[in-house]
Amino acid sequence: MDNREQPLNIGSIKGELIAKEMSNFEHSPFQLDGRRFESVEGFYVWLKFTGNEDKQKIAQTLYSYEAKKFGKSSTATSSEYGGETFALGSPQHHALIKRAIQAKLVQHPDIARRFAETHPRPIIHDFGYPEAPSRLPAAAFVKLLEELRDDLVTGRLITELGTAAELSAEAAAIESAKRPQPIAEALRVLAANQDIASESKFATARRHPLLEYASALEESQFKVVGLVAAGTNSIVLELPDNLVLKISSTLLPAKFRRWQFHLHILEKFVVTSSTGYSFQLYTQPKGASPVRPDDFVSFEREVRRMGWELTNPSPTQLCYYNGSVKLHDAFGAYKIITAQS
Incomplete structure (x- = not known):
């Protein structure tokens, strides 16, 4: 199979580095609207505890399965952000998750570069067993990742250190300099x-x-x-x-x-x-x-x-x-x- 056709399975712990890095569970701290989150999963859980400031503060510090486990205690069906209320699983909810992942990419240029370099490989989110009911189903998650990757590749999304193309060129130059002539x-x-x-x-x-x-x-x-x-x-x-x-x-x-x-x-x-x-x-x-x-x-x-x-x-x-x-x-x-x- 051509490498360009090899699926990028996001979240696979046995796969390549970038598949793990682009997981919402990954410990990749970022700032969003003045708040620090240790992971996208932590932000996802934070939204579940609207009105409970103590639990939201805890959610901001979590990543990996600890964040997922903490969020299971919530029975919320809606959330509030920036003065707007929306249903969990709605387009507004997914748009916020996309904003969080975008912030992560902007603030982690190396991850953004490696993610852009996977283009045009198909993105999947498949753990080999039937998907459980989720307010962010795999299809929606994959769609927003594809959109963000396209933005990186075209230069519409720029990291703190420059475009993905600029970062790739710089990384290639550094790697070349390391190799003995x-x-x-x-x-x-x-x-x-x-x-x-x-x-x-x-x-x-x-x-x-x-x-x-x-x-x-x-x-x-x-x-x-x-x-x-x-x-x-x-x-x-x-x-x-x-x-x-x-x-x-x-x-x-x-x-x-x-x-x-x-x-x-x-x-x-x-x-x-x-x-x-x-x-x-x-x-x-x-x-x-x-x-x-x-x-x-x-x-x-x-x-x-x-x-x-x-x-x-x-x-x-x-x-x-x-x-x-x-x-x-x-x-x-x-x-x-x-x-x-």
Whole structure:
């Protein structure tokens, strides 16, 4: 099921956070016409005790099932608010409940943002058993929630910190800032292991420094998708957002006693050849020739000539470099060794 079609079941304690937050039982204090209520349910119960100031004061402090339980002692069929008397369960009563939920949303911008982000999912209020008689039946409750969500999405309802769209953009920016930038983070990991690159370290460890780097990077968020075994020594890293970073190393003359590293950003995409095989390609944007179907035909021919088998649908890791498809050590200078995924 498309997530946009997944119902948002308000009040479900086993569901997602926003379904719980939008419940009238939720402890989400708000002010309405100069009075503080700890929950919408507390306001709902408060209306039941018109004329009983002591019980109304208690109702203002309640939330969750304590509020519901407290309200059961009322036998009222009408209420009074702002000098107007109305029947409980009437349109005027429902309009007041809507005002209370609206105040809650305005004063809790994070809840308002998360609620708006559920649009256009259908809203339901279903606990899996027949609905008991209520002065706020599920259909009426859902209708006013849908109206409030529409107001948030269109900007007619604005929270204390701005519109829902503005809040979503701000939240996305904050979340993005928290995430390490992939290339910068890869360089940070490399820098933290820079001593591995010394010639003396390599001689002692009897391992190429890139193998050490690969191990360090595997412990981070990156997936090492390739190692070049000869010629220009390289690690190929798969980064978030389909970015690929190729880190090449060159051993400088002995007097420098260190390795020099070069970085190349590659692009990754999946291409299906004319004979139906799928390949993951890494291309170097600058100077790379366009991908042509004939390249895959010649590539498959060459692989079979070597006695290799191409499997489908498991993709073979490839690099498309300067107009040539490269795989393993069958081709010249640029060699990437990877496992089939």
